[in-house]
Amino acid sequence: MDIGKLNKLGKAIDEIEEGQSMSVTEAIEDNQILLYLGLTNDANPLYIQHDYAQKTIYKKPIVPSVLLMGIVTSTISKHFPGPGSHVVNFSVNFVEPVYHYETLTFLFEVIKVDKHKDIVTLSVEAVNIKEKRVLDAVVMVQPPMLYEESEENNE
Template sequence: MSADYSLGKTLAMIKEGDSLTVTQAIEERDIFLYLGLTNDNNPLFTQTAYAAQTEYQHAVVPQVLLAGIMTSAISKHLPGPGSNVVNISINFIQPVLHGETLTFSFKVIRVDRTRELVTLSIAAENVRQQRVLDAVILVTPPKAPTDQ
């Protein structure tokens, strides 16, 4: 039986220094889809009048939505389809405002062949080249399915 999908990079194909850059505009639609899915009613994410009274002065993007952009890039590109995120550590340096465009820079910083794990370092910047987050994500790369 043939598979109708392609797998991403296996552990043998990945090396330290491999990299990926993803640019993503964060649109209102994305934010409201996330909020609808999670039922998150934080006024800091949705209420412009409330957010204007805070230190941020504007509604901000939910942090978990930013994590989702990173894990999506991992699932799609590096290592790619079939990979599984097993640990995430994120430092949110400054808030991301609605409508901002971010550039995420991914780099493989460790390949642990014994534990079959890849460690990715991610940094994201806005168009003003301000760092908005740093992350380290551990991933198990895809493995070819075994016949049963």
């Protein structure tokens, strides 16, 4: 990556319409969970210890909730609206636990475009391969915007 180079921007607010949608499928692997645990120093045995998890209502280790939120924000940053986007509000409901090695499909849909506030509101739903809903979220995103200096500022 060239630091001095302007990378491609995602969709500007004028390019986004209510009803637009996209989906992304992610397989949850051990390396993602271990990276999360290492980066956050989260030592919750429910996330990694089979013996411990077996004694809980979950019966086996579950995926940390924040890791699922990371998939949502990463998709926003990479694809929809894309590079340069900034999440300004995130409301999420974890409907069902997600277990290691599950494959999830996240559906993103634009439910509101507020051009006065430069905010796009996305609805996100994640389901597992059994089509069971595991996550619902509403995410408010500021699409990418470039700062343009006016001639007044240059004088």
